[in-house]
Amino acid sequence: MSTYAIGDPQGCQTSLLRLLDEVKFDPAADRLWLVGDLVNRGPDSLAVLRFVKSLGESAISVLGNHDLHLLALAEGYGRAHKGDTLDAVLAAPDRDELLAWLRQRKLAWREGDFLMVHAGVLPGWTLDDTMQRAAEAEAVLHGAHYRDFFAQMYGNAPVAWDEDLQGVERLRVIVNAFTRLRYCTPTGEMEFHHKGAPGTQPAGWLPWFEVPGRQSAAATLVFGHWS
Structure with missing residues (x-):
């Protein structure tokens, strides 16, 4: 059995299938880790x-920022962006079945010394902190009052x-860290404003994974969002 990790499909089904074919992915025997942003931008x-x-x-x-954007739009919150490609969903x-399934995805997934998130982990969070914070937000997203969060999610x-x-x-803060974080002090x-590659950020900011003394450094982090 093999485990394959793939970042940010973003609606590119043809590319995703081509990649899985390249590695000869067998769903009966293998496992696939997807770091979120299943939707948007692609066709x-x-x-x-x-x-x-x-x-x-x-x-x-795991959930990415574009996945959450889709879920919020479906509930009538937020506004569509110029580059969105979500109308077909x-x-x-x-749609209701698909969106209910998507909303039940987690914000963080841990197996042994491997941790998967969409965007990042705040440098002061240990692995246990990370999973506790994820569970706290997941309880709301998976619960009966998820619409209350979507109404105030953006910001x-x-x-x-x-x-x-x-x-x-x-x-x-929890959701932004897991789904939007690139740089921090x-x-x-x-x-949240600078989206360029590491090395192009303003002075004083670091890619979150390069912060000295990061408390989650003992784990192997699997993440995307930088595409």
Whole structure:
């Protein structure tokens, strides 16, 4: 059995299938880790969702920012962006089934010394902290009151974790870290505007995975978002 990790399909079903064919992926024997952003930007988000869902337990996918954007739009929150390619999903006859399945994906997945997230992990979070924070937000996303979170999901503030945070501000920091983080200060203040490659960021910011003393450094991190 082999485990393959793939980043950010973003609605590119043909490319995804070609890649799986290249590695001779066998869903009966192998496992597939997908780091989120199954949808948007590419031409066939609907096919990607249907395909990954059809793989059942052979595929593990965590939530990315584009996945959450789709879920929020479906509930009437947020606004569509110019480059969105989500209309086919929203108009599909099986949209409710697909969206319910997508919403039940996790924000972080850990097996042994491997940890998968979509974007990042704040430098002050240990592996146990990371999984506890993920579970806290997942309980809301998977629960009966998920619409309340989507109504207030969008926003950059607060930009840093504080254990005393409560309510939607606490959840927003957790979700932003897992699904949007690229750069932060050594103390964990997140920066969301710069999207260039490492080395192009403004002074004072570091790629989150290069922060000295990062508390999750003992694990092998599997993540995407930089595409």
